[in-house]
Amino acid sequence: MIDQCAANVVAAPLSGQRPWAPTQRESNPLVSATDEPFNCLSAVELFADLSPDELAAIDRMAPSRTYRTGELVFSQSQPVHALFVLQSGRVRVFRVTEDGKALTMAILEPGAVFGEMMLVGQRMYDNYAEAIEETLLCELSVTDVEQHLLSDPRIAIRISRHLGEQVARLEERLTDLALRPLLARLASTLVRLGEPQRRSRTGHVTIRLTHEQLAGLLGTTRESTSKAMSDLASRGLIRQSRGRIVLLDVPAMTALSTATA
Numbered sequence: 001m002i003d004q005c006a007a008n009v010v011a012a013p014l015s016g017q018r019p020w021a022p023t024q025r026e027s028n029p030l031v032s033a034t035d036e037p038f039n040c041l042s043a044v045e046l047f048a049d050l051s052p053d054e055l056a057a058i059d060r061m062a063p064s065r066t067y068r069t070g071e072l073v074f075s076q077s078q079p080v081h082a083l084f085v086l087q088s089g090r091v092r093v094f095r096v097t098e099d100g101k102a103l104t105m106a107i108l109e110p111g112a113v114f115g116e117m118m119l120v121g122q123r124m125y126d127n128y129a130e131a132i133e134e135t136l137l138c139e140l141s142v143t144d145v146e147q148h149l150l151s152d153p154r155i156a157i158r159i160s161r162h163l164g165e166q167v168a169r170l171e172e173r174l175t176d177l178a179l180r181p182l183l184a185r186l187a188s189t190l191v192r193l194g195e196p197q198r199r200s201r202t203g204h205v206t207i208r209l210t211h212e213q214l215a216g217l218l219g220t221t222r223e224s225t226s227k228a229m230s231d232l233a234s235r236g237l238i239r240q241s242r243g244r245i246v247l248l249d250v251p252a253m254t255a256l257s258t259a260t261a
Contacts, residue, residue, distance in 0.1 A: 050154070064137065065136070065139065066134065068134060080139075082140060090109060091112070091114070092131075092132045094129075095128070102216055179260055190245065191253050193207050
């Protein structure tokens with residue numbers, strides 16, 4: 001993937017002309033003049049409206065970096081004032097409480113945008129971000145975001161929509177914590193995590209997550225999470241294997257997620 005991205009970057013125009021030119025659009029924004037797909041940033045929803053030349057310019061401006069499993073992207077001791085675009089892999093954003101417990105704020109999937117960037121309304125100075133599998137990230141500086149992203153209405157609108165969705169998810173999570181029992185919160189979390197995943201021919205959804213990571217998302221202990229998972233399995237709603245959870249009956253899980261007692 002990285003080699004393909006590099007090849008497209010080399011082919012990008014080197015003139016001083018601003019690459020974000022809505023009047024110079026190609027008929028198919030995901031196919032270059034050679035009919036080869038630009039498969040590095042083209043899969044990121046934030047840049048879905050951009051042409052191959054524009055994508056190549058962004059990639060030149062913000063080269064990708066690979067993070068190994070367990071490597072920190074940023075932390076309280078090593079803050080980074082930048083905006084990250086998750087191209088592949090997964091990232092866990094978490095906080096550490098005063099008693100040393102880790103509270104997972106989110107498990108980010110490819111296409112997610114995150115970071116310490118007041119320009120787009122995000123603050124993560126008290127959070128940690130960790131790659132939970134080999135991850136490819138694109139990093140943009142404050143200047144890059146201000147001059148090249150927010151000035152383009154296509155991208156600015158998508159960033160605004162993205163932040164609005166984040167607020168809605170946070171409100172939903174706070175409601176779950178305040179009003180719903182653990183089993184309902186677990187069902188809600190699994191259904192939400194399963195939404196971006198492809199379903200198999202049988203309609204099943206597979207999520208790659210450990211009980212410990214789930215416990216961090218739910219704000220509870222690993223033991224309590226494992227017990228609730230066993231309850232779901234005994235009802236025939238999920239099937240468990242090492243590091244994987246298969247949702248067998250998404251409609252039933254969705255109904256369970258609304259329970260208040």
